[in-house]
Amino acid sequence: MQRPGHDRPTNRHLSRRTMLQGTVGGALGLARMGHATLSARAAAPASPRKKLLLLFLSGGASQLETFDPKPDSKYGGPFRSIATSLPGVQIGELLPHTAKIMHRLAVIRSVNTGETSHFRGHYLLQSGRKVPGYPVLGSAVAKMLERPDDLLPGYVTMRRHHPQAYTDVGDAGFLGPKYEGVMIIDGNPPANIARPEAINAATASARDGIRQRSDARFLKGRAPEAIKSYSDSYRKADALMRRQDIFDLEQESAADRERYGDHHFGRNCLLARRLLEAGVNCVKVAHHDWDAHFENFHWQRQRCLEFDRTFVTLLDDFQDRGLLDETLVVIMGEMGRTPRINYYGGRDHWGDAWSMAFAGCGIKPGVVLGKTNDLGTEVVDGQVDAGDLFNTILVAMKLDPTATWRLGGRENPVADPAASVIKEVLA
Amino acid sequence: MEYTAQTIGPAATKLLREFEHEVPLMSCVIDPTGRWCFAGGRGRKIYLTDINTGLIESRHDHESWVVTSARWGTSDVSVISPAPELSPPPLPLPERPVRRIANPSHVVGTDETLSMVVTGDLVGRLICWDTLGDRPGVRWSIETGHGTLRTVAISNDGELVATGGGDGMVRLWSATDGLLARELAGHACPVFSAAFHPDGKHLLTGDRGDQKIKQWEYHAGKELCEFDAKDLSNYKGGTDINYGGVRDLAFTPDGAVMFCCGRDSYGRPGLVLQFDWKTGDQIRKQVSTFDSSIFHHVAFHPQGFFVTAGVGAQTGEIWFWKPDQDEKLASVKVTGPAYGMDLHPDGRHIAVAQMTGPRTYGNEGVVGLYEMPLIKT
Numbered sequence: 001m002q003r004p005g006h007d008r009p010t011n012r013h014l015s016r017r018t019m020l021q022g023t024v025g026g027a028l029g030l031a032r033m034g035h036a037t038l039s040a041r042a043a044a045p046a047s048p049r050k051k052l053l054l055l056f057l058s059g060g061a062s063q064l065e066t067f068d069p070k071p072d073s074k075y076g077g078p079f080r081s082i083a084t085s086l087p088g089v090q091i092g093e094l095l096p097h098t099a100k101i102m103h104r105l106a107v108i109r110s111v112n113t114g115e116t117s118h119f120r121g122h123y124l125l126q127s128g129r130k131v132p133g134y135p136v137l138g139s140a141v142a143k144m145l146e147r148p149d150d151l152l153p154g155y156v157t158m159r160r161h162h163p164q165a166y167t168d169v170g171d172a173g174f175l176g177p178k179y180e181g182v183m184i185i186d187g188n189p190p191a192n193i194a195r196p197e198a199i200n201a202a203t204a205s206a207r208d209g210i211r212q213r214s215d216a217r218f219l220k221g222r223a224p225e226a227i228k229s230y231s232d233s234y235r236k237a238d239a240l241m242r243r244q245d246i247f248d249l250e251q252e253s254a255a256d257r258e259r260y261g262d263h264h265f266g267r268n269c270l271l272a273r274r275l276l277e278a279g280v281n282c283v284k285v286a287h288h289d290w291d292a293h294f295e296n297f298h299w300q301r302q303r304c305l306e307f308d309r310t311f312v313t314l315l316d317d318f319q320d321r322g323l324l325d326e327t328l329v330v331i332m333g334e335m336g337r338t339p340r341i342n343y344y345g346g347r348d349h350w351g352d353a354w355s356m357a358f359a360g361c362g363i364k365p366g367v368v369l370g371k372t373n374d375l376g377t378e379v380v381d382g383q384v385d386a387g388d389l390f391n392t393i394l395v396a397m398k399l400d401p402t403a404t405w406r407l408g409g410r411e412n413p414v415a416d417p418a419a420s421v422i423k424e425v426l427a
Numbered sequence: 428m429e430y431t432a433q434t435i436g437p438a439a440t441k442l443l444r445e446f447e448h449e450v451p452l453m454s455c456v457i458d459p460t461g462r463w464c465f466a467g468g469r470g471r472k473i474y475l476t477d478i479n480t481g482l483i484e485s486r487h488d489h490e491s492w493v494v495t496s497a498r499w500g501t502s503d504v505s506v507i508s509p510a511p512e513l514s515p516p517p518l519p520l521p522e523r524p525v526r527r528i529a530n531p532s533h534v535v536g537t538d539e540t541l542s543m544v545v546t547g548d549l550v551g552r553l554i555c556w557d558t559l560g561d562r563p564g565v566r567w568s569i570e571t572g573h574g575t576l577r578t579v580a581i582s583n584d585g586e587l588v589a590t591g592g593g594d595g596m597v598r599l600w601s602a603t604d605g606l607l608a609r610e611l612a613g614h615a616c617p618v619f620s621a622a623f624h625p626d627g628k629h630l631l632t633g634d635r636g637d638q639k640i641k642q643w644e645y646h647a648g649k650e651l652c653e654f655d656a657k658d659l660s661n662y663k664g665g666t667d668i669n670y671g672g673v674r675d676l677a678f679t680p681d682g683a684v685m686f687c688c689g690r691d692s693y694g695r696p697g698l699v700l701q702f703d704w705k706t707g708d709q710i711r712k713q714v715s716t717f718d719s720s721i722f723h724h725v726a727f728h729p730q731g732f733f734v735t736a737g738v739g740a741q742t743g744e745i746w747f748w749k750p751d752q753d754e755k756l757a758s759v760k761v762t763g764p765a766y767g768m769d770l771h772p773d774g775r776h777i778a779v780a781q782m783t784g785p786r787t788y789g790n791e792g793v794v795g796l797y798e799m800p801l802i803k804t
Contacts, residue, residue: 297549
């Protein structure tokens with residue numbers, strides 16, 4: 001249920017207090033539970049570090065209207081398929097720009113997670129696990145790529161304001177709040193992160209000194225990880241306070257803003273590029289409203305056209321700026337949609353046979369892996385699951401999926417050991 | 428027996444026959460001669476049914492799902508009314524002319540006898556059919572080039588075809604050759620409905636999102652004003668994705684009252700709003716008891732009642748209303764969700780395009796032909 005006043009403009013911003021509540025308060029809570037002593041066995045890789053951009057099609061995009069069209073089948077839908085830059089490969093006509101860069105992508109048409117719940121699907125796809133408590137990709141990557149001198153948060157997640165946006169599940173799990181994604185809602189910078197005018201720099205610095213001394217005193221005789229988490233969170237909030245310029249999209253030319261598109265997803269993708277360039281290691285951008293139980297074709301068209309242009313603009317920019325060699329771009333949702341079309345012209349939840357795509361570092365471009373049957377109801381070749389995807393993403397980023405998290409004296413594998421790496425899509 | 432405009436009894440409407448189709452249907456229109464029913468839905472075919480013989484011919488002229496259609500004919504077109512029984516072999520036109528009650532889509536003043544149907548699909552193919560002769564033929568076929576078509580309407584003089592669709596633009600095309608005549612910009616989201624006012628000067632269009640109906644002086648290309656249809660559910664995003672918007676528009680023959688239909692809100696019944704044409708004020712809101720439904724079509728019958736058809740929870744119904752009464756005149760449950768509806772030009776029959784098949788996922792379709800019986804006076 002939406003809380004009263006939840007949609008007021010002032011509440012759409014993430015305040016410093018809110019951010020710290022989400023991190024520090026949680027950290028202390030976790031410390032009480034004894035979880036704050038976790039660590040990763042794998043150290044951050046030698047430079048240059050890779051980055052991760054997760055474009056999350058929230059609600060579940062229809063594979064039949066995107067990467068696995070079946071235009072002549074009973075369940076194919078109204079749209080045609082079109083040729084792509086990969087000879088012999090066709091995708092849905094709603095992605096005309098993507099069709100021209102298919103030779104730069106690796107597409108998997110054979111994802112079978114069997115999961116049809118939004119919330120479980122979100123967690124499963126981002127953690128590679130069904131068992132709760134594990135960190136999602138952004139948090140895991142933030143932890144694995146972490147360096148002591150990092151200033152900005154390792155993981156930023158962006159979405160639209162909505163009480164049920166389906167995107168905020170799981171997160172850091174047992175890694176603790178230090179690795180939770182910093183939430184950017186509606187593309188707005190975290191509110192109130194600027195130093196109030198009434199407080200000069202010297203006063204602010206003095207206050208911070210008091211805070212640090214207080215921390216040091218509090219640390220005596222207590223679990224250090226909780227205090228460290230608190231300090232790190234404060235330090236990163238302070239870093240964000242000093243980098244409000246990142247959020248100022250007016251610094252981009254009007255032409256560039258137009259290229260990305262005047263909508264949430266376009267603005268968030270532009271902001272994602274700026275955050276990655278500024279040093280954030282992992283950014284998740286949610287593209288909402290794919291959950292088309294009603295009038296799927298009307299809605300998929302709207303979503304696809306918005307996604308298509310922005311995504312290709314983003315990829316072109318990454319290429320031009322040299323970001324693509326160091327950034328893995330992943331397009332996924334929490335599930336696909338039923339091949340069968342319901343009485344409302346909608347497609348419902350489907351986890352048995354759907355598609356996703358990769359681009360960028362560590363990926364073999366121009367690959368289309370897997371196959372579904374003629375109706376699109378089952379995977380008939382190259383089946384992969386969420387664990388395989390999690391493993392593969394880590395390997396593409398030169399991270400070790402066999403590393404472990406140390407939790408309560410036990411070594412817990414970062415990636416599900418039962419899962420495989422999808423070598424076919426790796427460079 | 429001679430019947431008059433007062434002798435049709437919609438309350439006793441009954442199914443005359445059903446034409447089974449291989450795909451779920453989403454639109455239908457009966458041509459001005461009354462002989463052909465054009466139906467379309469999933470798949471790329473359009474189905475031409477000879478109403479009297481039951482013979483269905485599928486044509487491949489479209490490239491996607493046919494979801495919208497309209498008809499227009501001159502007043503001298505002879506109308507053939509459905510026979511009580513299917514009657515092969517095909518009846519030549521106009522062997523069974525009946526007296527038409529009235530039809531707003533027929534006008535006087537053209538030297539040439541014309542009978543045409545326009546159909547549109549979800550990738551933007553617009554086809555104009557000539558329905559005189561042994562079987563319908565394509566008059567012209569164009570790729571409108573702007574994506575999804577959701578609605579078509581033909582001007583009262585038969586000169587222009589209006590289209591609306593996914594890009595939010597309203598476009599006017601020459602009915603003679605399919606050339607683009609004018610574009611009307613103003614909708615911020617997809618256009619779902621269009622209707623020409625009987626005065627021959629104005630076009631009304633409704634869209635998905637903001638519950639506003641735009642009035643255009645279409646010859647001048649000017650937007651004049653908006654009707655506020657805020658009682659219709661709008662189309663929300665996120666987890667609130669649902670049906671909404673202004674689904675259809677209609678007028679009384681004198682143009683004094685405009686009707687629009689859609690749904691109340693998610694999980695609520697379909698409804699119809701009436702507007703006073705002169706003042707723009709909403710004058711009545713008629714809410715059905717058709718649970719969790721949306722009315723996709725509304726049509727005014729010259730006898731003085733109007734008809735709506737829609738989709739409920741895997742069901743379909745036709746509703747008959749008096750304009751001045753909140754309660755329905757009658758309702759009829761049809762076989763499946765009713766996405767398309769058209770009044771036969773004889774004034775006595777209704778065609779309803781439906782989805783049928785297994786629960787939840789309909790894979791077949793029917794056109795139901797319903798008869799409104801005559802009442803002895």
